[in-house]
Amino acid sequence: MTMLMSQSLMLWGLIATVCMTTILEASRGFGFSRMSLPFIMGSAFSGRRSNATVIGFALYMLGGWLFAFLYFLFFASVGIYTWWLGAIVGLVHGAFLLVCAIPLLPYVHPRMASEHHGVTARRQMEPPGFLAVNYGAQTALVTLIAQAVYGGVLGACVQIQQAMMN
Amino acid sequence: MHPHDFAVQARRTDAASAGHAPPAISDYALIGDCRVAALVSNAGSIDWLCLPHYSGPSVFAKLLDPNGGSCSIRPSVPFTVTRRYIEDTAVLETIFETNDGSARVLDCLPVLDGIGTVRPMREVLRIIEGIKGTVPFAALVDPRPDYARTKKVPKRRGRLGWAYLWKNEILNVHSDLDFSLHATAIEAAFTIGEGKRHYVSLAYSQGEMAIIPPLGAEANDRLEQTLAWWRKWSAQVVCKGPYRPQVVRSAVTLKLMTFILSGAIIAAPTTSLPEELGGSRNWDYRYCWLRDAGMTMEALVGLGITDDARAFLTWLLHATRQTQPRLQIMYDIYGRQNLEESELTHLSGYRNSRPVRIGNGAHSQQQLDVYGEVVHAAWVFSVAGGRLDAADARMLKGVGDIVCRKWREPDSGIWEKRGRQHHYTFSKVMCWVALDRLIKMHNDHTLVLDDVTSMQRERDAIYQVVEDLGFNASLNAYSKFFGSDRLDASLLLMPVMGYREASDERVASTFSLICDKLAKNGLLSRYEPEATDIRKNEGTFGICSFWAIQQLAMRGEFAEAEKRFVHLLSFGNDVGLFAEEIDAVSGEALGNFPQAFTHVGLINSALALEQARPVSAQEVKS
Incomplete structure (x- = not known):
């Protein structure tokens, strides 16, 4: 059963990542936020916008898959396989990103500027600020929704599979 | 200076x-x-x-x-x-x-x-x-x-x-x-x-x-x-002679108005700079007018800026796809058609020239000359060695079909007169140009027309109608529209567009009368106002004055053409830019600024002057 779950997780991870990415990118298109997590990831590895965008999307999809396994481990550890638990985990994950991980970026990202150190030839990207509010006032809300959808889709997929096996 | x-x-x-x-x-x-x-x-x-x-x-x-x-x-x-x-x-x-x-x-x-x-x-x-x-x-x-x-x-x-x-x-x-x-x-x-x-x-x-x-x-x-x-x-600009600095400045200005992401060239980067100070003739020119296409392509090709010429043609033929084969008179830089006009009432306007408008209500007008402009642009490009692909050829043939169907209809004319439509002589001439260029492209195998005979028949019919109804015998000149006794400077383009030779008697007499009746301080107005026209005191049009120079140069009257060209250059500002209009009395620039079409006129006039420049004895010797 675990083997079957692992294989399915590959697909669910992809579906959940696609949903989350679509929400985040659509939020940029509709003017809710200017943040692009794939671009942030990709630009850590390349100073070319074209390369950064492609690399970023590849890494982001890969990250989505890897996190799917972590989510599944959590579901298994508490023995609850539901969409709502997935959504809650996604919300917590999103809050962690916004409060802890993203504000740290100016200190670890090689191309991100900081308000304290200013701009250099290499560091020119706008820093996110607390809750990534620099990228738009609704960035935090959109990120939380996208993460909740990611977790919710994963949880729902596992829930459906469980129901089918029973 | x-x-x-x-x-x-x-x-x-x-x-x-x-x-x-x-x-x-x-x-x-x-x-x-x-x-x-x-x-x-x-x-x-x-x-x-x-x-x-x-x-x-x-x-x-x-x-x-x-x-x-x-x-x-x-x-x-x-x-x-x-x-x-x-x-x-x-x-x-x-x-x-x-x-x-x-x-x-x-x-x-x-x-x-x-x-x-x-x-x-x-x-x-x-x-x-x-x-x-x-x-x-x-x-x-x-x-x-x-x-x-x-x-x-x-x-x-x-x-x-x-x-x-x-x-x-x-x-x-x-x-x-x-x-x-x-x-x-x-x-x-x-x-x-x-x-x-x-x-x-x-x-x-x-x-x-x-x-x-x-x-x-x-x-x-x-x-x-x-x-x-x-x-x-700028180094790719091919232009010799004493006017190269002005031509390069105009080319750079044109490039500044070329949207690099689509190849579109806007008419001007501003909206609502008034055609009359304190007046209400304030329009949004931040769009692309097809009526400028043929002359613009001649300028780009004439200067050897082939990449920009290709991009511009691609925009012309593909950005207009949503309305093809019907063409609007203008589109935005991405080819979008709905340029709904509205007024920004909170803005006081340039020197209190209200209203400030965004969008342009003229976009829905019928203007038959645009078909000729687009086909002429494609022809100029192909004659210069540019390649048209199958989709381009299909689009152009579609334009030919629509011209055959529509040329008998009245339109709003090149100057986008709002209100009653007429059979504008220049619009008919440009319909003739559309069919003539298509036939030429068929003959040199640039494209293949399905029924070239009927297209020739339509082209000749247009010619006959223009000669019968567009030429006013009592004026001894082509008139603004059929049955009118008024003149229109757009008719100066007849020889430029190959409709008749510059030396032709009818063309020459029209030229003389236009220069006689539309000139103010060596500059030309665009047309004689009708009795009912409210636009009686508008400025002179830079482009019309350049058209006259082009025709003079084509006729071989180099000295007169150059004299007028130098006079016209003196109305540019300190960095060589021209607006749409020039106040003939004060010399002040009027209308949206800078104006692509005026700079296109400057380039084409300068190129025509260089072609007509007499060869000196020393050059002959060398």
């Missing part, structure tokens, strides 16, 4: 009044990056900038309202100013002279590779450099996004500068000057000494994270790269 020389004219500008009295239209110069364009006054103020493209909402609109927003950098003591474009580029140099010293401001929008590097979507870079002594300056940045409908207080972001945020857009002001906040504006006072530089960078992003470009050496590099880009681009 020697007409061949762009020596700049010094103008005394009192700092106490600068920024209060609205500058004349001709006091502006254009900078841009082939995506957006900004107008910089000779008092160092950017008074017009739309983002993220030419027809986007304004961020600086002081041009149209004192509260429209601006970015001003100028001495805080009385000064005189001279300015020029750095040779063959779109980088503007404004030199301020004061009692205690002089300094210059270099303005540009860096043209850089945004894919191979990480750059902001758009940037305005202003570099202030001390030349001699010391000069006290005042700088002010006061963006008013969305045509000044939005007022935003900027957020201070430490060493990253000040961020103006609205919707999903950001304008980040990064500078080594010590700006402080005053309401929605940030201001700085500073003194610059000899050899020192200060920088103000306005970086804009929409829907993506802001990139904040560095200052200092990196900003100098961006300036140098931009200068190099423009010089490389």
